[in-house]
Amino acid sequence: MTTAASAAAAQAQTADNGGERVIRVALAERSYDIRIGRGLLDGLGGAVARLAPGANVAIITDENVNRVLGERARASLTQAGQRVETIVLPPGEATKSWDHVGQVCEALLAAKIERGDIVVALGGGVIGDLAGFAAAIVRRGVRFVQVPTSLLAQVDSSVGGKTGINSPHGKNLIGAFYQPSLVLADTAVLDTLPVRELRAGYAEVAKYGLIDQPEFFAWCEQNWQGVYDGTDAREYAVATSCAAKAAVVARDETETGDRALLNLGHTFGHALERLTHYDSARLVHGEGVAIGMAQAFRFSARLGLCAPADADRVARHLAAAGLPVHPAQIPGGVGTVDEVLEAMAQDKKVSRGALTFILARGIGQSFIAKNMPRDDVRAFLEADMAGGPGV
């Protein structure tokens, strides 16, 4: 691991407690800790007991995660004297639906979960988003703890309080800003994560470098393999990512301002996800983000905002880490330029019909570009989609 200190990590008060890293998300009375380290899952019971002594606990998880981690989570909670119920859902993006959030809420009520009790989200971003939303609306809010088990969830979705489900009108269109009471990220649990999911999560890690930490992006270019393999580069990457996100969230909790920077790669990415009907066999979220970030840099280069060499460097690194960087790499393709434009227009981040993009003046120099002329976007897409990955 290099010694390049990340500015954001320092700002967000990273503390190193004997191997465990702790990052504080500073949101006044809604502040909470993100704890990062190998083996933390076995401390879940103790951590929950400190938050809410004597509380009842409901674990919300999916079938895959329950199979590999459910027993350990339950054992830890039970040993700490908590009464535990587990609500197991089918894995996959389709679980973030009205039907499932209704079922989960009713199951929490049936389990007599009260406002002082604890909902544990044990899983990837799907479970975190769904469980967080259910916790937000059952009894107008019960406390919840995020135990993210995918890399994407550890570096992104478990931090910041965005929760929700998908609508037939689009992804994440129904939800709440609702902060957890604690995030417990056990980096060892990523060892059972399918490699494709690991890569998808890695796209969001690289994103923090691309937004405003060029030295972290350079670190990523050197150390990505260690993140995948589970050396201590993994904890460093997770902690740096969480610190970066925590700093943005603390500045702009409900995304009225520069929290939108976190959407680098997402305007394109979400459109691609929509066009592949959220079919994870074809595209998972992080892959869409990887393609989207590569596109955002190519778009920036085309607009003369950044050097073409920067766009190449972005695509090269993402491709080296096993990620797609061009729509043509999506099995089955994504249709025409018009279809991509139409899919972008449906994005939640569209305001009064104007398209907002995150563009860049270079690596680590991203900015929010509101009201991008539709013709510029079309011209870029026509040129870009006619080309290919080029890496």
Place this chain on the structure above:
Amino acid sequence: MTTAASAAAAQAQTADNGGERVIRVALAERSYDIRIGRGLLDGLGGAVARLAPGANVAIITDENVNRVLGERARASLTQAGQRVETIVLPPGEATKSWDHVGQVCEALLAAKIERGDIVVALGGGVIGDLAGFAAAIVRRGVRFVQVPTSLLAQVDSSVGGKTGINSPHGKNLIGAFYQPSLVLADTAVLDTLPVRELRAGYAEVAKYGLIDQPEFFAWCEQNWQGVYDGTDAREYAVATSCAAKAAVVARDETETGDRALLNLGHTFGHALERLTHYDSARLVHGEGVAIGMAQAFRFSARLGLCAPADADRVARHLAAAGLPVHPAQIPGGVGTVDEVLEAMAQDKKVSRGALTFILARGIGQSFIAKNMPRDDVRAFLEADMAGGPGV
């Protein structure tokens, strides 16, 4: 109208602008005005235009209210240059359901309502609770304006930001704390409200006196007929009620403390509603609250907390205003003491199985009584239900 000034009304900065009363709900960046006066509905368009110039507006209403007020609301908005869509729901408590909130959210998305747009809740408490919840969760929060059209909604449900729906497990168990941007209470629209609904709303008016304003309760005893008839006693009653509620909400937005005082009459009342299966032909919310308040005072008298004469005075006034004060007055009855106890145990306000009541040391001297022994409650119910209204 008497001149007895209400302490809470003064605290909450009631301003009198040429017949219109304005009460500020002080919640830092979530602060908003409650505007009260005859004919304000025709100013809806102007008010919304000042909040969000050029915004799109979606009116959520029910069939009854749409029939009597829909056109006027739309005309006012259209004249002010707003694009308006109307979502009309069936009237009645059953509308506060998962199915309907899902339909409303999807309809708002179909109408392309964005975060800066405005959802208008035009109706009673059912519409206000449902529309507020939908506004809270569509795109993680779009702005909304309450236009309460029932007395209950004007004095209670439109103020304070509790929104939500019912669950098969109980009333209001799913929801959010979400504050409106404005409450516009046109007291003239109450002229078309069925008298039974007017009475039900009046129970909540009297409640504010019983909680902590004995002089307002005395004013009610003198002036209730004017509230029903629509003299300026009506605006005074609505304004005093809103000021009282606003003051409590400002102290305790998310009900972790003394906001619970607003639940006077509601532990009993909600149990009665549950036992009558929310069948409004038998019992509407305010009737349940009236019975519940009479019971809370009889229970307090039985426990030696307040004078039996105070309990009599409460029942006498509510009965004079046309409200029921005893479970025996509910058509079809409510079953046994055990059934009432069981229904109370399901209340949201039950914490770890202990029953919380709002009891009183006299009129205007209510307090929160946590952990009431179940045996005391049972003994009271056995005595009380064996008796009758007694007024």
